Amino acid sequence: MGLSEVVDALARVExxxxxGETGPAQDSLSWQRGGDDADIQLGKACAMLGTCRQLREGTNNYVSIVKLSFNAIERSFQFYLVDMTAAESTDYRNHAEVFDDIAARNIFSDEGIASRIDAFRSEHRSRFYYDIDRPGRDFAMAMYELAEKIHQYLVEFADAHSRCSCEMY
Known part of the structure; x- marks a missing residue:
């Protein structure tokens, strides 16, 4: 493998x-309407959770499950904010803004769910990502379950069952 192969691969992607010829859309996202910002976020959360479901069946790639679970939580939060408020995805430039907005709206009553997850995310996400800590199976499965529960809660809260593609997996 030489530098020319890297340059060629980058040129192909660019x-x-x-x-605008990126190929067929991912099946689980093909139902989305291009201009529907909320459905795009919902579809991404569904796709990430679907990948987690597949990974937990026969792999020990716990880092990926944890990372995808964190991402699915954030996308589920973003779906809710875009769907139920005047927000747009482009309003959120960093992770903390999404969590802060969810916390401010008190969607999870007084349980402090968004703030607790944000504090946990900011403390531990990069530690797992950069291999400072190595997540075990129990933690990875618990993160997936948390992401799944948050996703289901927000889909139900937004009455968006018919738009959620999680049943496709």
């Missing part, structure tokens, strides 16, 4: 995006 060309595909520039030409």
């Amino acid at each position: 060309r595909l995006v520039e030409d």
